[in-house]
Amino acid sequence: MPQCRACDATVTAARLVRHDxxxxxxxxxxxxxxxxxxxxxxxxxxxxxxxxx
Ligand SMILES: [Zn+2]
Numbered sequence: 001m002p003q004c005r006a007c008d009a010t011v012t013a014a015r016l017v018r019h020d021x022x023x024x025x026x027x028x029x030x031x032x033x034x035x036x037x038x039x040x041x042x043x044x045x046x047x048x049x050x051x052x053x
Contacts, residue, residue, distance in 0.1 A: 001013070002016065002027070002036050002037060004029040004031065004032065004034055004036055005034070005036075006029060006032050006034035007029065007031050007032040007034065009029060009031045009032070011029055011030060011031070011036065015030050016028065016029070016030065016036060017029070017030050017033070022041070023040065023041050024038055024039065024040055024041060025038070025039045025041060026038050026039075027039070
């Protein structure tokens, strides 16, 4: 489970705030909005990303 380094909150994946861009997904802490992680998408087609809503 990811932990925010800015406010020490342990955040479940369901609560993370996701921002999907064409080549990268950025995940923010819901408590303080600090960036928790970045994930490269390696050119995956957006329609095949099952986490996207
Ligand atoms: Zn935080």
